Amino acid sequence: MDAHACRLARLLAYLQGVAKKWKLYQRTRLSTKVESVTWSDDTQTYTIVTGDGEVWGPFKAVISAVGFLNTPLIPPFARGETVFEGDLCHTSTWRDELTLRGKKVGVLGTGSSAVQVVTEAEKQGESVKVFQIEPNWILPKDARDFTPSERRWNGFRPVYYFRRYRLYLNYDVRQWRASHARTGGWVNRKRQKRVEAFLDASMASRPDLKALLTPEFSVEARRTVVSDTYYPSLLSEKVTLVPHAVADVTASGVVDAMGVKHDLDMIVLATGFDAANFISTFTVRGENGADLREQWTDGAEALYGLMTPNFPNFFMMFGPNTSGLPLVTYYEAQAKFSAQPIKKIVKGRARQVSARRSMHDLYNRRLQARLAKTVWTEVPSDFHADSGKIISQWAFSPTAYLLGG
Known part of the structure; x- marks a missing residue:
């Protein structure tokens, strides 16, 4: 079992343990x-x-x-039965038997779900095409594993609760008077500089991609995406960013809004929800x-x-x-x-x-x-x-x- 699957198994075991502890299975109709x-x-x-x-x-x-x-928001051309002969699914209805491995994958969307799919598709697939209507601002996640020392300290209850409180306080200060989203808010200004610097550094070798990935709205105006891996994935020779929507599907792929056909083995709809x-x-x-x-x-x-x-x-x-x-x-x-x-x-x-x-x-x-x-x-x-x-x-x-x- 790889590390990702191990984490998912532990999360599932935790949720099942909570459900059993509070006897939710007996009170739930699935x-x-x-x-x-x-x-x-x-x-x-x-x-x-x-x-x-x-x-x-x-x-x-x-x-x-x-x-x-x-x-789920499903584009009109993907509703019901389609002529596409490959695998097609929305990220919220992913089936266990689906695999990205060795496939030509098309990803529709550039939100939080899309960036995760693109990262894995770049690792496993033969090729990846990302169909982007508009770009989103990306914040670095700065993800890392806890050190052995941090893990030991996190097991000490006072330290654990202190760190939890510190995280909460960070959220509270950041959102005080909607500073993260208010025009002129100090947190919003700070974030704007950070997303621009992250994009500049990530796309220093690809000014063409940087132009396509630069939104025309302020940070937080739309749901900001947090990812360490999306920009590096886009720099891969296996990945192509298509700055157009998909207009229709064919038996072997899709047709974009400019009328260009793209051959695909798998279409992933990362098109969000009717929120x-x-x-x-x-x-x-x-x-x-x-x-x-x-x-x-x-x-x-x-x-x-x-x-x-x-x-x-x-x-x-x-x-x-x-x-x-x-x-x-x-x-x-x-x-x-x-x-x-x-x-x-x-x-x-x-x-x-x-x-x-x-x-x-x-x-x-x-x-x-x-x-x-x-x-x-x-x-x-x-x-x-x-x-x-x-x-x-x-x-x-x-x-x-x-x-x-």
Whole structure:
């Protein structure tokens, strides 16, 4: 077993251990798609209908923990059956039997998933073509193994917790008043210099590639990619950067937007997710039949990303405008918040908990006013709803979220 496979096995074993410890297997129904969640005004409870038509409930409260990176974006030419005779898949639906080894690989996209695929395809494949619509800024990851001394010290509980706290503090300072994403923010300015220096140093021998890899927007305006290996992979003789989108597939490959044909054995869609649509995989109906999708026509919004008016006892994990680092800190806060009113409901001290419309609207006006001052407004991205409203990002620090803004 190689080092990468060993790490994955250890991560899987850890997750399985947590699931067993808290008896989650007995409480979890796997391979089951939720179709709808519906509130009853009469019983003040929810019923859930799954893909097999089975009705579950009634439930006094529901927590949606589907996040928003759950619906792959598939280009029109790759939907359903295609004429392509090789392997084709989206990065989120990678099949165990797929291999890059010895193949002519085409990678569509240049985001976080794409750079990882390109790195491995350059090592294993015969050739790699990267189809780029627009470049992204790349930050060096500076990845390295812990030294034996560091590993020993990390096993010492006070040192471990100190280092964890230091990491959190770094995130907190970096995101104070959205300095990492605010126009003129000191962290944003520092990062801009760093990504430019990294690109200059990496592409010193290839000014042609440097021109193709230089974005026309500020760092953080779109999701910044972190990688030590992407730029070196692009310098390989096996890798070709195609600065065009793919327009169609053929039996033996693809045709790019300029009409050029490319022969491929494998197509990897690193095209991201439909991140602009929260809770897009099932319908939710609340008081008086309110439809959540209709209520969010202008873009998803919620009080602290957790609750939205007209949907009592309905809580969201990783809801609108709660994307910030470290993510687990936000998840823990959301879980604790949701548990408190649910406990009251279960014990009969309350029948329903709702987001008050006046507080919800005031909160979101303040949030959007702060977001309007960030670089996230510069260019369209998956941070935005179709209306242009920024719906995924948190505009303050993690501590500000924990303290209620």
